Amino acid sequence: MTVKYNLEQIQKEISERSQKAKRSTQPNVIAVTKYVTIDRAKEAYAAGIRHFGENRVEGFLEKKAALPDDAIMHFIGPLQSRKVKEVVREIDYYHALDRLKIAKEIDKRADHQVKCFVQVNISGESTKHGLELTEVKSFIQSLADYSNIKVVGLMTMAPYTEDEIYIKQIFEKLKKKRDEIQSLNLKHAPCSELSMGMSNDYLLAIEEGASYVRIGTKLVGDKE
């Protein structure tokens, strides 16, 4: 399928679900291009996509170099401390902040304010990165002195399961935590956004208030 076709289907579903959930604004769709070629990423750009997500340094830099300048680049995976300097200048949004050490390194190496999502591991699966819900507030408070970091919101990955009620509970917990942090009115952490929802569960995430969905397989495809 062409990206254009997939995007049209996805956007139709998103519109319907947004209306049903009485949401006034629609989420931003990030095309996760980590499985696909540069040509496929360019095809996505031509189809109108402007948000791109990658989870590894090499792939991220490759896509960034190949796409036009107005592509908005999201780094969606964990970063190693020693790799930060290689990519941080090209990152518009970082979705996986969960360690002070990395925050410190981003702050030191960046030449602009990096918009960050703090990653939360709500299900407690040990294979997933991210903070526990109870750690989020103090972690975000401890970021106040890093002037190159702006906490725009929270991010999570739901477990891979058919249990929609369980998935929705996870997204709802993230939203509640977002509301709590937002109400603190921290200058460095407006925390108004929610990055949640992937190919398998983005419609559920939208019902629960996602403002960024990260879609790979269903939009641009998986390993070719």
Ligand SMILES: *Cc1c(COP(=O)(O)O)cnc(C)c1O
């Ligand atoms: C790979 C990835 C996605 C996209 O996954 P799909 O299931 O292919 O849509 C979203 N978010 C993160 C953090 C990822 O690593």
